[in-house]
Structure formats: C-alpha cells, structure tokens
Amino acid sequence: MKVAVIGSGIAGLSACWYLQDKHEVTLFERGSRVGMDAHSVEVDTPKGSVYINVPMRVFFEGYYPTLTALYTEAGIPFEPVNYAASFSQLHGDTYFRYNNLRAGPYSLPMLAGKSLLKPQALGLGAELLRFLNDAKRHGGNLQRSEKADKKTLADWLASKGYSQRFAEQFLYPAFAGICTCDYDSVAAYPAGIILEYLASDLISSSVHRLTNGVYEVTDKLAKAAKDVCYNTKLKGIRATENGVEITDQNGATELFDHAVIATQANKALELLAEPTAEEQDALSQIRYESGRIVVHRDEALAPDNKGEWAPVNFLLSATEPRPMASIWLNRIYPELEGQANIFESWNPLVEPATDKILVDATVDRPVVTQASLQAIKGLEKLHQQTDRKIWFCGSYSRRGIPLLENAVASAKSIAGYLVSA
Ligand SMILES: Cc1cc2nc3c(=O)[nH]c(=O)nc-3n(C[C@H](O)[C@H](O)[C@H](O)COP(=O)(O)OP(=O)(O)OC[C@H]3O[C@@H](n4cnc5c(N)ncnc54)[C@H](O)[C@@H]3O)c2cc1C
Known part of the structure; x- marks a missing residue:
C-alpha cells in the first residue's frame, strides 16, 4: 500500500x-x-x-526497550555515558551532587564532592533512597502505577510523608529537566507515570548515548x-x-x-x-510547554564552584517557575575532552553572551496530565x-x-x- x-x-x-x-x-x-x-x-x-x-x-534499556x-x-551503535548531576542555587552553593560508580553494565549513584559533608545533602540522599524503593513497589507494575495515577505527584509525596525540601530541591527540578516543563506541571503529573520511570532500571543500569x-x-x-x-x-x-x-x-x-x-x-x-x-x-x-535550548560557551550558566560541576547541572532560583539544566558537553563527548568548555542549557536563567552562542532554539514538549x-x-x-x-x-x-x-x-x-x- x-x-x-x-x-x-x-x-x-x-x-x-x-x-x-x-x-x-x-x-x-x-x-x-x-x-x-x-x-x-x-x-x-x-x-x-x-x-x-x-x-x-539519552536513554536506558529498562525504560526504552523498543528504542534500543x-x-x-538498524545497526546503530550506542554506548554508556556518565549522566550524573549536581543541584545548585543560581549564583550560590551546590547543595547536592552525585557521581555514578560504574561496574561493568551497572552504574550506581553515590554522593560526591561537598555533598558528602552536608547534612542537607545526606537528608536528600536518604529520602531519595526511600523514594526509589517506593517507586519500585508502586511503579513496578501497571495496575499499581495506574492506581497511583489517581493522585498527582505532589499529593502522592505528601501522602507518603516526603518533605517539601525533597520535592522542591531534588525531585521537581530533576523531573522538570527530564520532562522539560515547569515545577507546577511536574507536581501535577499523575504520580504513577513518574514512579514507573524510576521503577525501570535507571539507577542500576547506565544511561546511553548514540556513539x-x-x-x-x-x-x-x-x-x-x-x-x-x-x-x-x-x-x-x-x-x-x-x-x-x-x-x-x-x-x-x-x-x-x-x-x-x-x-x-x-x-x-x-x-x-x-x-x-x-x-x-x-x-x-x-498540552504543550515551550522551552528555550541554547548551546554556548558561557560558563556563567554553570554552577559557580567549578569543582562541583557534573555532566548535568541543575540551577535553581526561588523566583523562577522552572530550573535551568546545563549539560557540560565536554563530559559527554569524548572528542571534547580537554577542549574549551561548551554547554547545552535548557531554560537559561542567565542570558548567555551573544558571541558565545552556537545554537538558540525553541522547543515544545507535551505534558502528561x-x-x-x-x-x-x-x-x-x-x-x-x-x-x-x-x-x-x-x-x-x-x-x-x-x-x-x-x-x-x-x-x-x-x-x-x-x-x-
Ligand atoms: C530539551 C529536551 C531534552 C530532551 N532529552 C531527551 C532525552 O534525553 N531522552 C529522550 O528520550 N527524550 C528526550 N527529549 C524528548 C524527545 O526529544 C522527544 O520525545 C522526541 O523527540 C519526540 O519525537 P516525536 O517524533 O514524537 O515528535 P517531534 O520530534 O516533535 O517531531 C514532530 C515532527 O513533525 C514535524 N511537523 C509538524 N507539523 C508538520 C506539518 N504540518 N507537516 C509536516 N511536518 C510537520 C515537525 O517539524 C517535527 O519534525 C528531550 C526533549 C527536549 C525538548
């Protein structure tokens, strides 16, 4: 036909x-x-x-069986990539950072940098472990996750006693980045959709990029x-x-x-x-939400403390409805290692210098409701x-x-x- x-x-x-x-x-x-x-x-x-x-x-086999x-x-090769993340206040401290400990096909997130010494980061890490465990139980099968869908993510978190700090400083920024939408839209996501994502083998398996x-x-x-x-x-x-x-x-x-x-x-x-x-x-x-994505060479869009840079860096501002996510591309592309720094920033909260911009695009993304x-x-x-x-x-x-x-x-x-x- x-x-x-x-x-x-x-x-x-x-x-x-x-x-x-x-x-x-x-x-x-x-x-x-x-x-x-x-x-x-x-x-x-x-x-x-x-x-x-x-x-x-990026993608990982657990959540992306059809794509892989x-x-x-089609004979298209892909390879593991370190997609660890940091979370910082814009023009302030990095309050949470993890690295991925790799062992064969496995990749385990571990607190890194100054996070190891900060009670705030240890608290977030502890709630994250509990959340991952809950995600396995509630998102690991369709029936249970459809039941969880009846609640918004915000209501589900509240019903399980998670702190506002865990939601606002870790979970909402991370998923605002993954879903490229506002914090409010993440909070209103049907909970089962988020739980299912984390119930797949994201934490133990490595994230991949196209070779x-x-x-x-x-x-x-x-x-x-x-x-x-x-x-x-x-x-x-x-x-x-x-x-x-x-x-x-x-x-x-x-x-x-x-x-x-x-x-x-x-x-x-x-x-x-x-x-x-x-x-x-x-x-x-x-419903769709629009966002701006910029590839640039401006370090002002990365965390202030260079020692805390991760492959993916979330920067938050109390007055903004969504975070900025700056991917440090030199840590993603082996060909860029040791070269001048280059970033891809979604939702730039700082305007990059015009002469440092390589791509400036608007992208739309559906929101699950x-x-x-x-x-x-x-x-x-x-x-x-x-x-x-x-x-x-x-x-x-x-x-x-x-x-x-x-x-x-x-x-x-x-x-x-x-x-x-
Ligand atoms: C910043 C950002 C980061 C992302 N990171 C990831 C990631 O790490 N991993 C992941 O899995 N996903 C990621 N995504 C999501 C992923 O990019 C999308 O899910 C995917 O590209 C959607 O593909 P699609 O084919 O459904 O739609 P689209 O890519 O939107 O394709 C629709 C196509 O239709 C064309 N079109 C529209 N109207 C017409 C018309 N009238 N006639 C002809 N053509 C038309 C458009 O030009 C477009 O080419 C990210 C998205 C964004 C914005």
Whole structure:
C-alpha cells in the first residue's frame, strides 16, 4: 500500500522503518531537514569538528526497550555515558551532587564532592533512597502505577510523608529537566507515570548515548522511505472512501491508502481537514510547554564552584517557575575532552553572551496530565475503528513520559495495525 508519514521526528522516522517491508512510504516534513536532527550543530575544535546533537538525548534499556531494539536492528551503535548531576542555587552553593560508580553494565549513584559533608545533602540522599524503593513497589507494575495515577505527584509525596525540601530541591527540578516543563506541571503529573520511570532500571543500569550521533539515526531511518519531501506545508488531510487525500501548500492533492500523522498533537489536529468529534477531543487534550535550548560557551550558566560541576547541572532560583539544566558537553563527548568548555542549557536563567552562542532554539514538549491520559485512551479507541485510514503517533500518544521510547513504540504499534490492514 501507499502510505504517507507526516513529520520526521523519531516517531515518523521509526514509522518509516517499521513500514518499509510491506508498504511504499513517502515521508513529509515541514522543515528543511529531518526533524530529529533539526537543531544539531557542527563545532570546530583544534582537533577537528564535532557534531553536537541538540537536544542531547539519552536513554536506558529498562525504560526504552523498543528504542534500543530499533537501534540494534538498524545497526546503530550506542554506548554508556556518565549522566550524573549536581543541584545548585543560581549564583550560590551546590547543595547536592552525585557521581555514578560504574561496574561493568551497572552504574550506581553515590554522593560526591561537598555533598558528602552536608547534612542537607545526606537528608536528600536518604529520602531519595526511600523514594526509589517506593517507586519500585508502586511503579513496578501497571495496575499499581495506574492506581497511583489517581493522585498527582505532589499529593502522592505528601501522602507518603516526603518533605517539601525533597520535592522542591531534588525531585521537581530533576523531573522538570527530564520532562522539560515547569515545577507546577511536574507536581501535577499523575504520580504513577513518574514512579514507573524510576521503577525501570535507571539507577542500576547506565544511561546511553548514540556513539556516532543522531545523524546516523536520521540517515538510516529516513532511507526506509521511498521519497522524503522537505519544506512541505501540508494544507489538509482528508479520509475518503478511496484512501487519504493529502493536499500541499500549492493545492496539489495526492491519494494514499493510509496516512500516519507523526507531528505534535496540536499540529495533527490542524492538519485534519474534517476532524471528527473524537479526534478533536483526543488531540486537543494534549498540552504543550515551550522551552528555550541554547548551546554556548558561557560558563556563567554553570554552577559557580567549578569543582562541583557534573555532566548535568541543575540551577535553581526561588523566583523562577522552572530550573535551568546545563549539560557540560565536554563530559559527554569524548572528542571534547580537554577542549574549551561548551554547554547545552535548557531554560537559561542567565542570558548567555551573544558571541558565545552556537545554537538558540525553541522547543515544545507535551505534558502528561489526567486529561492527556484520557486522550491517549481515546486515540487507542480511534485506532481500533474498522476502515481506519488516518493514524496518530508521537511521544505524546502513549502512556509514559513523552520521551523517545513513547515515540518509537507508538510508531511500531501503528505499523502493526497497518500490517494487518
Ligand atoms: C530539551 C529536551 C531534552 C530532551 N532529552 C531527551 C532525552 O534525553 N531522552 C529522550 O528520550 N527524550 C528526550 N527529549 C524528548 C524527545 O526529544 C522527544 O520525545 C522526541 O523527540 C519526540 O519525537 P516525536 O517524533 O514524537 O515528535 P517531534 O520530534 O516533535 O517531531 C514532530 C515532527 O513533525 C514535524 N511537523 C509538524 N507539523 C508538520 C506539518 N504540518 N507537516 C509536516 N511536518 C510537520 C515537525 O517539524 C517535527 O519534525 C528531550 C526533549 C527536549 C525538548
């Protein structure tokens, strides 16, 4: 069959990969390059140029089984990376830092630096251990974590007697970084979603990065499509008796047997020429938060005490609704070791010097809420309709934190429907 895939983030790319054997796929992207690689940048160093993936996306097998299987199947190598973190007040002290003690495939977090001597850090560490233990018990199986979803994370923490300090100084900043959203949105997350993430083997297994960078993913997966059309601003998608009509910006219409919409949910809704009430209801329930991501060379966006720098550094300000997360890229890319410092900062709380900025981009991220969990159930129902021809996938469209795994697993599930269609 002739299938149109719209959107070339990891969801659209993996849809192309999973559909390639049985179908003829055309991939449409509104941007001028593959969406997953849209913000990457090549940086010159005295030892040659280094291709930096923006944002830096990491993963670990426990929470990302479909993604790791896809990379393995496509022959895309990945390797462990130290993703330990520090937590500091902006222009103040680093109050908590851990390092990862590596032993073979395992990676165990251990307090590091001045944290070892600080009662505040020891207290946070003790609550973290208790929380991880609770996460295993309550997030380790779907039934229990769906039960936990009935509470917000804030209510769940309060019901278990966790301190406000643990929430505000560790858990909310860490998950504001992982989910790239405000503290309030983390506090309102359905608790089971966060517990499930920590119940997977994050703590004992190592986090991974792509050995050769994101370009290898976009290159290998996009090749699974017969045609790739960039700069395509589609005007409308309509299901008819004969298939799916796709109209481009010039008014030209092409007929496909099926269309897989792998854009953000709000963009998917805009694309539908005649959304049904069910489609409208499901797709409009997914809320997005915008954020700024900057790759730069400005050390003012890292903790004041250089001795406390970790690969990932959270900086908090009492007056800000979300933290800044500055990734020290020299600790992530072996090619950058010993070179001039370079960082990727999400939500810069200090304006980087203009002449030190390499990339400055705005990124949107779905937020999981009670309404979005309902919307996902609505999408699942839509996908079970007989004669369905328009399909939706993306990180927002499946239970879990909107990360790469959700995007790939949702694409794989759509491909499953299309194989039997
Ligand atoms: C700062 C930051 C850090 C992150 N770190 C991690 C991490 O460490 N690990 C991890 O797993 N995840 C991470 N993520 C999340 C991860 O990047 C996303 O979950 C994932 O990229 C979503 O992929 P997607 O394919 O669902 O959507 P997207 O990547 O948003 O792709 C949608 C595509 O659709 C295209 N599009 C939209 N409208 C149209 C249209 N009308 N016509 C054609 N094309 C259209 C867009 O241009 C885009 O290319 C991070 C995100 C951010 C913002």
